Amino acid sequence: MGVEGKSYPAVSAVIDPERVADFARAIGADPEDGVPPTFAAVYSLGATAPYLFGDPEAAVDFAKLLHADQEFEWERHPELGETVTSQGRVVSDIRRRGMRFVTFEAQTTGVDGSGICRSRTLFVIRS
């Protein structure tokens, strides 16, 4: 039901060293250690989720949205300056006991199509 199975446009982004350093500092990591694993929240989830949030058909009430769980699976971690492409899709969209559960997956690849990261998010939208 809902927007289950819907895919959103692929989006490309450069792993910006300055942004990576700011992100590392914000999570208490050493910026010298390179791209923090959960920078995937930016290049994978963060790059794709706005399409879901902005989709009138999906009708996600952003104010009632909670991030319930998150999984990242990496084939490799991106390099500073690398261009990556991510595409999001809705794996499932379920209503139960007045709540809505949306599982959103993003696949991130390098310019050669090689796999980098799969992000899987459970969003709960409270009623």
Add this chain to the structure above:
Amino acid sequence: MKRAERAVTFTVEQIADYAEASGDHNPIHLDGDFARSVGLPGIIAHGMLQMGVLATVAAEAAGGGRRLRRLYCRFAGMVEPGDTVTFAADVTEPGEPVLTKASAEYL
């Protein structure tokens, strides 16, 4: 077995810095009045900020972030400014390039 642990007391400033750095500007993380208007106790920390700290601790235990192959986390409770969260990671199979166990405790 290699273990890493870190206790973090989240602050309004750190949450705002994470919003800026991550691009997640959802007002539930930035505006207490807004957060209360949607039924939350006040500003809450991003789940992804906590997961970021968890990954950092996990990376420390595993010998570097590039060794992480999978990371999963359920955001079981709200974390408000002033809350202290203890993050711990144990690498239980040092021969495997995988983080096998991680947990977040809420005080």
